[in-house]
Amino acid sequence: MTKPGAGGQLAFDELGTPLRATTFVVFDLETTGVSDEDTITEFGAVKVRGGEVLGEFATLVDPGRGIPPEIVALTGITDAMVYTAPRLDAVLPAFMEFISGAVLVAHNAGFDTNFVRKACERHGYRWPKPAVVCTVQLARRVLTREEAPSCRLSALAALLGASTTPNHRALMDARATVDVFHSLLERVGSLGVQTLEELHDYIPDVTPEQRRKRTMAAHLPSTPGVYLFRGPGEEVLYVGTASDLRRRVRQYFTASETRRRLREMVALAVRVDHVECAHSLEAQVRELRLLSAHKPAYNRRSKNPKQAWWLTLTDEPFPRLSLVRTPRGGALGPFRSRGLAEDAMVALQDATGIRPCTVRIPAQRAGATPCALAELHRCQAPCAGRQTTDEYAPSVSSFVSLVAGRLLDPLHVLERRLRAHAAAERFEQAGVDRDRLSVLVRALDRGQRLAALAAVPELIAARPDGNHGWEFAVVRYGRLASAGVARRGVPPMPVVDALAAAAETVVPGEGPLRGAPAEEVALVLRWLDRQGTRMVRCSQPWTEPARAAASWRGWLTRADAARSMEVTSG
Structure with a gap:
C-alpha cells in the first residue's frame, strides 16, 4: 500500500469504490411535460458494471391523462400506445427494485431523478437517496467549449461516436447515454480518476483546494470519533463528529460538500487531527468540550453558542425572578432562548404572586406610592408596604416547591385561568396563556429530569452495539466520566470494572446540575433514554420527584394538537 505523501497518491482501498466495480443504472424518462403536475409516460434503463450490460428495463406507463400534442410530436408516444400500459403505481416498485444498490446516471439527472423521487412520495415509497452522476455536468467538466459547443444528448452521442442514436424514447436515450458515459469515463480515467469518489470530485463545483487536500484524510481510521481541522497557526478551525472518521472527513474534499464557509x-486547513471514541455518545460529548475549549471560527456554535438561560430568585427580602446564565440552587431551566424564559417568568409571576417589578425593596417600607402593576392587580405592592415579608413568603415557597417537584399548584392555577378565558370567549388571551403554560411545563419537565440525573454520584449503563457486543458509559453527576465497549465474545463485567476504575473524577459543583453543562447532561440523558439501554450499576437510586411536571405530558400533547389545528386553520 502506498503511504500518504508518496507522490500524493492513495491506494484504492483508501480512496473508495473503484469505478470498474461500481454498478450503474443509466436511465431516462419520457413525461407529459416538465411541471410538478406532469407525470411519467415511459421508463428506460440500462444496468452496467465494468463496461458490460447486466440488464435492461423498459416500459410505457399510462399517465391517466391525455398526452399533450407537442409531447406526442417530440416523443412519438400517443394516447393509444399507453392505453393498455400499466399505471405508475404498478411500474414504480419494479423500477425501484431494478435500481436498488446502484449509482444512478442520467443526462440532466436533476430532471429525471426529481420525477422519480416525487413519484415515490406520491405512492408511498421511500426514496433511497442514491448517488447520482449527471452526464451533462460530467461532459461540461471534461470537454472544452470548442470541442462540445452543445451538451445535448444527440450532440454528445454524435461527437463521442455512440452506437445508439437518441430519439426521445426512453430506452434508446438510455442506451445512448451509456455510450456517452463510458466515453467520458475513459477520458477522466486518463487523468487519474479511478473511483466513484474521485469521479464526484470532478464535477464543476469542486474547488482546486478540495481536490488538492484530499490526502489529508488518508491517515484517519474508519472508527467513531471527533475530527479537528487545524490552520497554519495550529488553531482549530472546525470540530465535528463521525461514526466513520475517514469517510466523513473525505467528504469535505468532494462535491458533496457545498457549504461556502x-x-x-x-x-x-493544513492538517486534520482526530480523537478515536468508543461510541457515538463519547464522540458527541468530546465535540461539546472541544467546541467550548477552542471556539473554532468555522463552527456555527462558536458564533451562536447554545448558552442556556435560567430563572432564579434574587437574594433580597422580597425576592423576584431574574434571568441568569449561571444558575444557583433551585433555579428553573435550562431555556433555549431568552424569549422562552421570559414567557415562563410571566406565567410564574401570575401563578405564584411573585412580584414582577424590578425595584429592590427593603424589609420594612411604608407610605410609598405603589407601582402601576399594583393598579393592574398584578402585584400586592410590597414596595408600598402593603405586604410583609411573612405575607410574601408563600409566593417564594410556591416557586421553590414547584421547581423541586414537591407541588404542582401553580400549574393548576394557570390552567384554571386559561379555562376561564376560554369560557368567556377571550380566545386570544387563552391562546397566550396556553403557550406560556406549555413553555413552563416543558422547562420544568426537562429541568427536573436533568437535575435528577446530575444528582447521581455514579451510574454505569450499557447498550447493545448491534453486533452482539456492548457499549458502556460511566456517568458521574451528569457528566460522561468514561466510555468503552465489549465486543462480541468479550466478557462485559471486567470491562465495566476497568472503565469505572479509570473514569474521570468529577467533583460536583453548585446549581441544579451540580456544575455540569446542560448540553452534556442532555446528551447523556438521551443516550440513557434510548430503547435497549440497561442499568449496570448505580451508586444511589436514580429517581425523579413525586410531583414532577412529567405528569403534565398528556396536557402538553393536547395543547400541541390544539396549536397545530390553529396553525392549519389559519
Whole structure:
C-alpha cells in the first residue's frame, strides 16, 4: 500500500469504490411535460458494471391523462400506445427494485431523478437517496467549449461516436447515454480518476483546494470519533463528529460538500487531527468540550453558542425572578432562548404572586406610592408596604416547591385561568396563556429530569452495539466520566470494572446540575433514554420527584394538537 505523501497518491482501498466495480443504472424518462403536475409516460434503463450490460428495463406507463400534442410530436408516444400500459403505481416498485444498490446516471439527472423521487412520495415509497452522476455536468467538466459547443444528448452521442442514436424514447436515450458515459469515463480515467469518489470530485463545483487536500484524510481510521481541522497557526478551525472518521472527513474534499464557509475552511486547513471514541455518545460529548475549549471560527456554535438561560430568585427580602446564565440552587431551566424564559417568568409571576417589578425593596417600607402593576392587580405592592415579608413568603415557597417537584399548584392555577378565558370567549388571551403554560411545563419537565440525573454520584449503563457486543458509559453527576465497549465474545463485567476504575473524577459543583453543562447532561440523558439501554450499576437510586411536571405530558400533547389545528386553520 502506498503511504500518504508518496507522490500524493492513495491506494484504492483508501480512496473508495473503484469505478470498474461500481454498478450503474443509466436511465431516462419520457413525461407529459416538465411541471410538478406532469407525470411519467415511459421508463428506460440500462444496468452496467465494468463496461458490460447486466440488464435492461423498459416500459410505457399510462399517465391517466391525455398526452399533450407537442409531447406526442417530440416523443412519438400517443394516447393509444399507453392505453393498455400499466399505471405508475404498478411500474414504480419494479423500477425501484431494478435500481436498488446502484449509482444512478442520467443526462440532466436533476430532471429525471426529481420525477422519480416525487413519484415515490406520491405512492408511498421511500426514496433511497442514491448517488447520482449527471452526464451533462460530467461532459461540461471534461470537454472544452470548442470541442462540445452543445451538451445535448444527440450532440454528445454524435461527437463521442455512440452506437445508439437518441430519439426521445426512453430506452434508446438510455442506451445512448451509456455510450456517452463510458466515453467520458475513459477520458477522466486518463487523468487519474479511478473511483466513484474521485469521479464526484470532478464535477464543476469542486474547488482546486478540495481536490488538492484530499490526502489529508488518508491517515484517519474508519472508527467513531471527533475530527479537528487545524490552520497554519495550529488553531482549530472546525470540530465535528463521525461514526466513520475517514469517510466523513473525505467528504469535505468532494462535491458533496457545498457549504461556502466550509470550502473556505478547507482552503485554510493544513492538517486534520482526530480523537478515536468508543461510541457515538463519547464522540458527541468530546465535540461539546472541544467546541467550548477552542471556539473554532468555522463552527456555527462558536458564533451562536447554545448558552442556556435560567430563572432564579434574587437574594433580597422580597425576592423576584431574574434571568441568569449561571444558575444557583433551585433555579428553573435550562431555556433555549431568552424569549422562552421570559414567557415562563410571566406565567410564574401570575401563578405564584411573585412580584414582577424590578425595584429592590427593603424589609420594612411604608407610605410609598405603589407601582402601576399594583393598579393592574398584578402585584400586592410590597414596595408600598402593603405586604410583609411573612405575607410574601408563600409566593417564594410556591416557586421553590414547584421547581423541586414537591407541588404542582401553580400549574393548576394557570390552567384554571386559561379555562376561564376560554369560557368567556377571550380566545386570544387563552391562546397566550396556553403557550406560556406549555413553555413552563416543558422547562420544568426537562429541568427536573436533568437535575435528577446530575444528582447521581455514579451510574454505569450499557447498550447493545448491534453486533452482539456492548457499549458502556460511566456517568458521574451528569457528566460522561468514561466510555468503552465489549465486543462480541468479550466478557462485559471486567470491562465495566476497568472503565469505572479509570473514569474521570468529577467533583460536583453548585446549581441544579451540580456544575455540569446542560448540553452534556442532555446528551447523556438521551443516550440513557434510548430503547435497549440497561442499568449496570448505580451508586444511589436514580429517581425523579413525586410531583414532577412529567405528569403534565398528556396536557402538553393536547395543547400541541390544539396549536397545530390553529396553525392549519389559519
